[in-house]
Amino acid sequence: MNDMDALKDSALERIAAAQDGGTLEELRIEFLGKQGSVSVLLKTLGAMTPDQRQSEGPKIQGLRSAVADALAARKQALDNAGLEQRLASEVLDLSLPAPESPRGTVHPVSQVMDELAEIFADLGFEVKTGPEIEDDWHNFTALNMPESHPARAMHDTFYFPDHDAQGRRMLLRTHTSPVQIRTMVSEGAPVRIIAPGRVYRSDSDATHTPMFHQVEGLVIDKGIHLGHLKWTLETFLKAFFERDDIVLRLRPSYFPFTEPSVEVDVGFAIENGRRVLGGSGDAPGHAWMELLGSGMVNARVLEFAGLDPAEWQGFAFGVGVDRLAMLKYGMDDLRAFFDGDVRWLEHYGFSPFDQPTLSAGVGARA
Numbered sequence: 200m201n202d203m204d205a206l207k208d209s210a211l212e213r214i215a216a217a218q219d220g221g222t223l224e225e226l227r228i229e230f231l232g233k234q235g236s237v238s239v240l241l242k243t244l245g246a247m248t249p250d251q252r253q254s255e256g257p258k259i260q261g262l263r264s265a266v267a268d269a270l271a272a273r274k275q276a277l278d279n280a281g282l283e284q285r286l287a288s289e290v291l292d293l294s295l296p297a298p299e300s301p302r303g304t305v306h307p308v309s310q311v312m313d314e315l316a317e318i319f320a321d322l323g324f325e326v327k328t329g330p331e332i333e334d335d336w337h338n339f340t341a342l343n344m345p346e347s348h349p350a351r352a353m354h355d356t357f358y359f360p361d362h363d364a365q366g367r368r369m370l371l372r373t374h375t376s377p378v379q380i381r382t383m384v385s386e387g388a389p390v391r392i393i394a395p396g397r398v399y400r401s402d403s404d405a406t407h408t409p410m411f412h413q414v415e416g417l418v419i420d421k422g423i424h425l426g427h428l429k430w431t432l433e434t435f436l437k438a439f440f441e442r443d444d445i446v447l448r449l450r451p452s453y454f455p456f457t458e459p460s461v462e463v464d465v466g467f468a469i470e471n472g473r474r475v476l477g478g479s480g481d482a483p484g485h486a487w488m489e490l491l492g493s494g495m496v497n498a499r500v501l502e503f504a505g506l507d508p509a510e511w512q513g514f515a516f517g518v519g520v521d522r523l524a525m526l527k528y529g530m531d532d533l534r535a536f537f538d539g540d541v542r543w544l545e546h547y548g549f550s551p552f553d554q555p556t557l558s559a560g561v562g563a564r565a
């Protein structure tokens with residue numbers, strides 16, 4: 200028994216004196232490991248008589264747990280001391296400037312889309328999206344462009360070789376207008392949405408890229424007329440270009456999905472070699488520029504989408520987002536938008552902290 204007491208005393212003493220985790224682990228193995236002195240004692244229980252076992256068992260078990268507890272307590276104490284020491288020695292100076300690190304910028308297209316969402320949210324519009332891989336029913340047929348319609352050819356469509364399960368031809372959407380159909384079909388009326396996104400046409404030069412961005416607008420309600428369209432576009436463009444002197448000219452035009460259709464021009468002047476919107480296009484030194492297509496939703500489109508044209512009317516418009524960005528922020532080559540040149544992005548990009556808000560002027564830059 201004296202042996203056991205002596206073993207316990209020396210074990211506890213050495214454990215208490217351990218200065219680091221490594222030493223502690225060595226002690227654990229020495230006492231509690233497979234061949235450890237306490238473990239060996241535990242094994243002797245098997246060879247004892249029941250009487251011996253009854254008197255010795257608790258003592259040996261007590262020794263085992265005393266050693267195990269001491270190891271755990273010492274480990275905790277060492278960990279705490281280590282933490283205290285780190286807390287005392289490591290200092291974080293919050294007044295130091297952040298280290299120079301590469302910073303990303305928000306692409307002008309994303310910035311403009313955020314600005315659009317902000318402006319139209321204020322007018323009660325929701326943002327909707329649709330698939331870029333479309334079928335020809337949503338992209339053309341339901342928009343009143345049947346198979347043989349000449350307008351289909353004007354869109355320079357990228358077709359896929361395959362058809363979908365319903366036998367529809369698959370394509371990369373040529374405009375955001377299919378989102379009109381998808382929204383009316385799935386949600387019915389009334390509708391007040393914008394749908395920004397990528398669109399694709401087989402076309403490429405300084406002002407055309409095979410992929411570009413549009414934003415679609417759609418309002419369906421009762422008693423909607425052309426005046427609502429004009430007010431909405433005027434309000435949007437004034438907020439977007441942050442100028443009160445934006446003047447619009449509505450010209451009769453043709454789109455299969457709107458009737459009547461109106462092409463919207465906006466007055467501008469050249470300042471420092473740049474087109475600056477504002478003023479009537481008929482004013483001296485000014486001219487008109489075609490900006491977007493729009494019109495009253497064609498009754499046939501409402502029918503395709505499952506709405507009764509006797510009950511519901513609406514207007515729609517579509518405008519190039521890249522074009523809006525170029526006009527507002529003064530870029531002149533559309534292709535640079537999609538080159539991914541870091542220098543261009545640093546020059547024309549926006550800080551992620553510059554969230555567009557109406558109260559600050561949607562495009563405010565620090």
Ligand code: PHE
Pocket residue numbers: 373374375376415454457492493494515516517518
């Ligand atoms: N979808 C047309 C285009 O891409 C634009 C448009 C949208 C015109 C909605 C009228 C109404 O050219």
